[in-house]
Amino acid sequence: MRSLGVGLPVAAALAAVGFLLVPGLILTAPIEPLMGVVQKIFYFHVPCAIMLFLSTFVCAGGSLAYLFRGSDKGDRLAAAAGELAVLFGACALVTGPLWGRKAWGVYWQWDARLTSSLLLFLIMIGYMLARRYGGAGGKRLAAALALFAAVDVPLVYKSVDIWRTIHPKTTVVKTLDPAMRPAFWSAFALIVIVWGLLLTLRMRLEATRAAVEELRLEAEDLLEANR
């Protein structure tokens, strides 16, 4: 852990403080009169969905750098962000139906927001599968998939405004009751810190794996030279 620098311990400490503070803020936030207690899923469901969008954009940015400049760092960033997109996408897609079961009476509706979110999640799973099992050109194929996923993000975001849907509209955060804002923004900050922490660690893992490969090649060269 020595090589992880100062930033990670600071982020970990902030996350620990967040874990202590945020549950209290959520518990003391007012209960929404129509939906009741189940509306409290909102405080983590929305940040997880935003992290899905952010991870997809970061993955596409890294993929662009890899595709057009051959940047290995870009590729590592894309790999890390791609996994986080799947992680936070899964969180959003599991918590949403749990909320929906109570609020709408059903776990799932094939409406525009839910379907386009599922599509984005599946594209990011495709990204990971292409990286792992795509063979020699797998990374390039995955990078192209990440660009498709990034194009899907604005569609997912605006779907509730374009089509008629049972999902709340994009104005829900802007018009949030002032008494609910501290709980929401502190939960959002906590999720952002955790996301940054995971991204940094995951990128470090990719860099270390690359170092192992280099050392192995060096060792093989030495073996050849000693023969």
Place this chain on the structure above:
Amino acid sequence: MKEFFSRARVTLAALAVAMAVPLAAIAQQFEKVEGKVTEDIPAVPFVALAYGFIWIAVLGYLVYVARSLGRVSAEVAELRRKLDGPQGKGPAGPGATGRKGS
């Protein structure tokens, strides 16, 4: 006479059944209910499941990344040790740092 009693028994039984079945059920109608009626699904299990899933997934991923990082870092240290070993800046032996078994 016997037939009369038999018919009377059947008629009485049919009457008893007809009186036992609510009229609304026979009529196949929807009737309004007085007062507020709600389908009460408890919310707390859904909230607990949602929060539990998020934190188990995040912590599980954190543990996976941290363990992988520890393993790969140890591999790097081992490879460096072998490459800078006492046998003239070379690997300890054939296959010591090859792709197999690592």
